[in-house]
Amino acid sequence: MELHIILLFMIFGAIVAVEIKDLISSVIALSAVGLGLSLAFLILKAPNLAITQLVVEILCVIILIRGTINKDLPLVRDGRWLFNTIATFLFIACFLVFAYFALKELPNFGEPLMRVSQGYIAEGLAKSGAINLVTAITLNFRGYDALAEAAVLFAGVIGVLAVTRKTGKSHER
Amino acid sequence: MKDNQKGMTLIVKTATRILFGLIFVYGIFIVLDGHHAPGGGFAGGLIIALSFIQLLLAFGRESVLEQLYIKRSLFLSAIGIIVFLISMSLVLLGSGFTARLIPLCDIAVALMVSAGIFAIFLALISSSELKGEK
Numbered sequence: 506m507e508l509h510i511i512l513l514f515m516i517f518g519a520i521v522a523v524e525i526k527d528l529i530s531s532v533i534a535l536s537a538v539g540l541g542l543s544l545a546f547l548i549l550k551a552p553n554l555a556i557t558q559l560v561v562e563i564l565c566v567i568i569l570i571r572g573t574i575n576k577d578l579p580l581v582r583d584g585r586w587l588f589n590t591i592a593t594f595l596f597i598a599c600f601l602v603f604a605y606f607a608l609k610e611l612p613n614f615g616e617p618l619m620r621v622s623q624g625y626i627a628e629g630l631a632k633s634g635a636i637n638l639v640t641a642i643t644l645n646f647r648g649y650d651a652l653a654e655a656a657v658l659f660a661g662v663i664g665v666l667a668v669t670r671k672t673g674k675s676h677e678r
Numbered sequence: 679m680k681d682n683q684k685g686m687t688l689i690v691k692t693a694t695r696i697l698f699g700l701i702f703v704y705g706i707f708i709v710l711d712g713h714h715a716p717g718g719g720f721a722g723g724l725i726i727a728l729s730f731i732q733l734l735l736a737f738g739r740e741s742v743l744e745q746l747y748i749k750r751s752l753f754l755s756a757i758g759i760i761v762f763l764i765s766m767s768l769v770l771l772g773s774g775f776t777a778r779l780i781p782l783c784d785i786a787v788a789l790m791v792s793a794g795i796f797a798i799f800l801a802l803i804s805s806s807e808l809k810g811e812k
Contacts, residue, residue: 662794
């Protein structure tokens, strides 16, 4: 059910990203799609991939594009201080409430959950044949996670190359 | 010496000439040693890409044909991820755990990461050069 809502949100964001004229707004809409994809990965039980997706597609793409294309954003600061202040406090309150409920669920310091990790430590060498346990986990037990991380990174590379390309942009301005 | 006008000073160029091979070989060592020592595809690929970026920074960006290199880097990156995909599907077809495929996966990831990072660097350089011309 949540997956369907997230997929509809991603489709809407993708349509906005394709159809909108402004480049920065298009990139923001693309990052909204990336956020939806990250949540979908989280629901489908791939947390490593969700973190990579969040970092690469949202943070890196926005920072890279914002750093390369220095057309300044039209920031409107006057006459909106009431709305800005209310929105800021609303987001801070939201974050604090969710953090209160999330932090209560965490295990105590020094007592980690060892359900899956115990299996890795016990039979990692016998099953994967790699002495380095980190490599055994990333490339054998979590191999498809690593594959999709590499795919996300490759998609990020293609996105950056498409934004900074020379051909096809000459008639702009 | 017409090369002295481009890039950084002679000291940096000489140091780069000596250090480039060492850093490059160290990156390859990190990649190939990943399954029994700390390291692996991502870190080793980044070291390889950074050695090329050092070469590019020291000798000036006029010394490379950027558009050509961007296409070649993207091609190598695509080859890396396809090799990784094929080896992971071989794992799926086989027993599920195959130790012999770990070095292959490492090399594929390193190829993909190094070529991709280098392509991003070249693209950023060439786009900033484009802005300077306007």
